[in-house]
Amino acid sequence: MKKLVRFFILGFFAVSLFTSCAKQPSQEMTDTRAAVEAAIKEGADVYAADEQKKLNDDLTAALDEIATQDKKFFKKFGTAKEMLAKVKADAEALKAAIPAKKEAAKNAALTAQQEARAALDEAKAFLEKAPKGKGTKADIEAFTADLKGLEDSFPEIQAAIDREDFFGASNTAAMIKEKAAGVSEQIKQAIEKVKGKR
Amino acid sequence: MKTARIFALAGLTIFILSCQTPPLPSEVEHAREQENNLWRAGAAVYAPEEYTQYLASLRLAKDMFIKEKAKFGWFRNYKEVEAGFQEVLTRGQALLQSVEEKKALKSRTLSEQLETLRERIQRIWKLILTVNETQVVRRSLARAEVAMMESEALLGKEKYAEISRKIAVIQFHLGQAEEAVFSILARYAEEAQVETWRRWAMETIAESRKKGATAILITKLDRTLTVYRGGKVAAVYNIGLGKYGLSDKLYAGDEATPEGRYKVIKKIPQSRFHKALLIDYPNDEDKKEFSQAKKKGLIPPQAGIGGLIEIHGGGEDSLTGGCVAVEDSVMDKLFNEVSIGTPVTIIGSTESVAELLASLK
Numbered sequence: 001m002k003k004l005v006r007f008f009i010l011g012f013f014a015v016s017l018f019t020s021c022a023k024q025p026s027q028e029m030t031d032t033r034a035a036v037e038a039a040i041k042e043g044a045d046v047y048a049a050d051e052q053k054k055l056n057d058d059l060t061a062a063l064d065e066i067a068t069q070d071k072k073f074f075k076k077f078g079t080a081k082e083m084l085a086k087v088k089a090d091a092e093a094l095k096a097a098i099p100a101k102k103e104a105a106k107n108a109a110l111t112a113q114q115e116a117r118a119a120l121d122e123a124k125a126f127l128e129k130a131p132k133g134k135g136t137k138a139d140i141e142a143f144t145a146d147l148k149g150l151e152d153s154f155p156e157i158q159a160a161i162d163r164e165d166f167f168g169a170s171n172t173a174a175m176i177k178e179k180a181a182g183v184s185e186q187i188k189q190a191i192e193k194v195k196g197k198r
Numbered sequence: 199m200k201t202a203r204i205f206a207l208a209g210l211t212i213f214i215l216s217c218q219t220p221p222l223p224s225e226v227e228h229a230r231e232q233e234n235n236l237w238r239a240g241a242a243v244y245a246p247e248e249y250t251q252y253l254a255s256l257r258l259a260k261d262m263f264i265k266e267k268a269k270f271g272w273f274r275n276y277k278e279v280e281a282g283f284q285e286v287l288t289r290g291q292a293l294l295q296s297v298e299e300k301k302a303l304k305s306r307t308l309s310e311q312l313e314t315l316r317e318r319i320q321r322i323w324k325l326i327l328t329v330n331e332t333q334v335v336r337r338s339l340a341r342a343e344v345a346m347m348e349s350e351a352l353l354g355k356e357k358y359a360e361i362s363r364k365i366a367v368i369q370f371h372l373g374q375a376e377e378a379v380f381s382i383l384a385r386y387a388e389e390a391q392v393e394t395w396r397r398w399a400m401e402t403i404a405e406s407r408k409k410g411a412t413a414i415l416i417t418k419l420d421r422t423l424t425v426y427r428g429g430k431v432a433a434v435y436n437i438g439l440g441k442y443g444l445s446d447k448l449y450a451g452d453e454a455t456p457e458g459r460y461k462v463i464k465k466i467p468q469s470r471f472h473k474a475l476l477i478d479y480p481n482d483e484d485k486k487e488f489s490q491a492k493k494k495g496l497i498p499p500q501a502g503i504g505g506l507i508e509i510h511g512g513g514e515d516s517l518t519g520g521c522v523a524v525e526d527s528v529m530d531k532l533f534n535e536v537s538i539g540t541p542v543t544i545i546g547s548t549e550s551v552a553e554l555l556a557s558l559k
Contacts, residue, residue, distance in 0.1 A: 053237055057230070064264055071268030137517035141441070145333040149340025168360070175347040179340065 024066060025077050028084040032059060035091035043164075044094050047101040051094050058087045105166035112173035113157045119180035120154065123147055126187040139190045146183045150176050219271030225283035226263060229256060232290040240356070241293060244300040252286070252293050259283045304358045308365070312349055315368050319343065322375050325383070325554070334378040342371035380555060382444055386419055387552035395545035398459055402543040403429050412540050414509070414532075416522055418444055418455060419547035423509070423524060425535065433531070436514040438523035444546065447479070447520055448488060449497045450504030455520050455544060458483055460507075462540045465533060472511025472526045473533045477542050479507040509542070 036055050044052040062083035069075045127143055153176055160169035233256060241249040259282035266279050322339060326332040349364040385391050399415055406413035407429025415424045418439060425433040440453040447456035456479045464476035480488065480503050488503045509522045511529035522544070524532065 053234070057234070064260060067261075068264045068267045071265060073270075138438070138441075138515060141517065142332055142336055145336035146340045148333075149337040150344065152337065153341050153344045171348050171351055172344070175344045175351070178347065179344055 025081050028081055032084045032088040035088045039091045039095040042095045042098040043102055044098055047098055055091055062087055109161050109166040109169035112170040116173040116176040119177040120150055123180045123184040126184050130191050143183055143187050150180055220274050220276055223276045223280045225280055229283050229286050236294055239297045241297045244297045248293050252289055255289055256286050259286045308361050311365055318372050325379050335375045338371045338375035342368045383551050386547050387550055387555050392550045396548050398543050398545055399548055402541055414542045416544045417547055435524050435528045438514045440518045440520045448491055449501040453519055456507055457544050460542045462536055462538055469510055473529045474508040474510035475536055476508050
């Protein structure tokens with residue numbers, strides 16, 4: 001009888017040892033969630049949407065693993081901890097990579113802005129060179145109006161850059177550049193037409 | 199006793215080994231892939247409610263799976279889990295299809311809207327080719343066209359929300375362009391005004407027919423100068439007008455071209471613009487209009503009525519100060535064929551642009 005009592009007491013302690021030692025990795029969960037949120041705050045959903053989605057999925061998988069272990073009699077959170085640690089490391093790496101991605105997008109927008117500016121200035125220079133006279137006045141006024149319209153659109157690039165919409169800024173700049181190049185071409189054709197008449 | 203223990207242990211081992219842990223349901227992985235596909239397709243944007251419901255059902259299935267996975271391997275049974283995930287997969291498949299359909303519809307709708315706006319741009323372009331005072335119009339059109347090009351680029355990237363914003367920008371600038379065109383062409387849509395022009399034109403042609411003489415009819419909107427001989431069309435030439443050539447001249451320096459029935463009063467063989475035919479602007483009607491406009495304060499107090507309105511050379515592309523310009527070669531012909539006293543009637547148009555303007559709106 002004594003032996004049986006001893007066996008149960010020993011068994012109880014052994015089970016308690018297995019179960020009570022395996023607690024949910026609460027701190028790791030909090031830290032990992034914070035790391036993922038920090039990556040989002042940095043702009044991961046804009047500049048690295050796919051990586052951000054993967055991070056979220058990996059975090060969910062880690063939390064599911066915790067939930068699974070939580071329901072088990074013998075809890076083992078080792079795998080979950082490893083998963084959380086990886087998600088946290090990935091989130092931190094992603095967060096660290098965002099400024100470079102953002103900077104690259106900003107630089108691309110600034111370059112596109114400069115190119116649009118150059119195309120506009122080139123068109124204006126062509127217009128300056130155009131022979132002025134009664135026969136060309138109408139064309140010059142029309143092209144001047146076209147270029148004024150493009151000049152009016154130009155600040156939209158800076159406005160987009162200021163609100164950190166770098167992709168939008170690049171798009172606007174590319175279109176202004178294209179349209180300005182088109183106006184330059186029309187001015188050249190008009191100049192050729194006048195030359196041909198002389 | 200020992201043999202019995204060995205048998206019991208062996209039996210237990212066989213029992214344990216024969217109770218295999220069931221494999222994880224393949225639906226779990228399929229659901230993961232499907233959820234990714236839905237995210238990529240933009241389910242959260244195009245079908246937010248259905249996507250939320252889908253995610254909730256996926257969560258339920260996952261919870262069932264977690265519950266089952268937490269059991270000892272021998273007691274796990276994934277049948278219910280499989281059924282749950284099957285349901286999620288079916289729902290997800292329907293959602294994916296619905297998202298793709300919604301995207302296709304959105305793309306089609308936006309494409310159609312852009313096409314309508316593109317047609318509006320083309321109609322305005324067509325109109326401004328006949329109008330010289332296009333600065334405001336072209337400025338607005340340039341802005342509309344930039345936004346249009348941006349929208350077309352965004353359409354390829356499936357950025358539909360941004361396109362909707364750009365469409366609003368296009369509409370705003372096109373509205374401004376149309377307003378400007380309307381203000382220029384409003385008179386050309388007034389039936390009474392067009393009727394007066396028609397009457398002048400018919401009287402001029404009738405006079406040419408009756409006298410068997412030459413007459414000139416200038417139609418500003420068409421940018422044409424028609425020579426009539428004996429009431430029949432002898433020649434049609436293209437012309438250039440002033441910056442505000444479509445407006446009726448009211449005072450000196452307004453860069454408008456007068457409308458009325460005039461006569462050639464002087465032939466100038468050596469002009470700054472090749473050769474010129476001076477007409478008798480202002481006539482009595484012009485003087486009356488000028489006086490009334492001055493009384494009403496519609497023109498600057500110091501402004502004079504102006505004069506020296508000519509048909510001259512210099513080219514049909516010319517932007518005149520109110521005169522009518524033709525190619526030098528045309529001017530040579532006119533100069534030879536036209537004599538002092540030849541009627542010159544200048545009208546806006548014989549056709550109303552009411553329908554054309556209505557098509558803009």
